[in-house]
Amino acid sequence: MSCIAEYSKDRISAREVNSLNYVGVDNLLQNKLGKAVASYVPKTGYLTKYQQGDVLIGNIRPYLRKIWLSDLVGGTNGDVLVIRPKDVANVVLNRFLYHILSDERFFIYDNNNSKGAKMPRGNKVAIMSYKFALPNIEEQERIVSILDRFDALCNDLSSGLPAEIEARQKQYEYYRDKLLSFKEAE
Template structure:
């Protein structure tokens, strides 16, 4: 009811016309260039952006490609192969010639409004593309696609609202990126010790792999941790979608450290706060020395230097696994317990801002994204014309 009333007020009784995309926008071609050529002519900070599929881009000088292939209009770029999606860009650009783009010469069409409408329909185009061996769509797929044409002032108001949400999310994401860089800088600095400054021991001298088991009756989605619900980039864990119903699992205790042992470069690691169970794809490291603070050990093992070491000694090419013997030989610095606690207290503050899924910036970004999606869906729901 709220959605209906809002849209009725915004439209103020005006009927929304639907037209084929190709009839209201100008479609433009790209430039003949390969990914290899893009890499060769790329120059950092050059003014002209060239798009290829997915996230592949290059920045080049204007003289690097024909002038006729340069698009200077705010446009919607159609990524038509592989990952099918739409991107809005309002600076000079070009793209590979198997892609295409649209811009508006119609004073009654706000190109950013059309972009937002296409974004909520990406799944429709992805479903069309999935019929091919290599997912792809063709120009008729977008040219014939019907889009709503509300009054220009309505388009502009919708764009203003949605831009506000995207700008806020972008600011929060930039802040999170900065915090992560700051966190990494301080962790590297705090965990770097000069030769002779502290005692060093192999991991196996201060910790061991869990030797105990736990029955399935004691497990649920909150305390069963598989490699699938360990989150990448040190982000902890999520609720498990799978819990074993019979047999025993490897038991972990509070303050144990769980590390995903498949594809170590994903940096899956979690400091346990409960009793639970896991499987053979997750290593459970149990501290056994009174000289080590478990949170300090977690920070050492969450450092890039450990994951680089783990990858260096991993086994297998397609699906590398950590070498359990080599992991236990990883050198661990052992400063005084007071110094370990000081380091942990500093890094815990950064961790709350960057890695927590219930507080800090990631939670804020998640809430803003949900809010944006709600308003986007509401604002772009127009009644279809009866045929």
């Protein structure tokens, strides 16, 4: 992975972050559910800067599977890794990298290579050594499109769940009508 992505080395002043754009390991949600509004925001010093399209991964207890694809600019602390595709002539899409790193295989790899027992931390060198297939940009776009649609159907309460409920309701009504339709007795 190190040939296509790197850790952010950019810095941002704590004065430029707030509860919406500060990401600590505490407000990254478990099981790949993104992030919540921060309850704690540092007031002084400098933080690791992330930008839109960066992948943020909680580096403490990798088995919690904390990951978020940034849609804004902000800052984070050393317990959150900021991974950014390198600027190498469109070799990898941000969303493709996010899907690769949110895959269960990556979290198993990260957990197996973590250091420490009580509060294991991901191994930053091992993470950058993670290997995966990298198709061309067109194929990445196709894969991302499919995975994004599937994710929306599974997780978006405004489209996926209501659509599924409506489909099951129609199915129920169809079979109910079939079961309750009788031929008239002669």
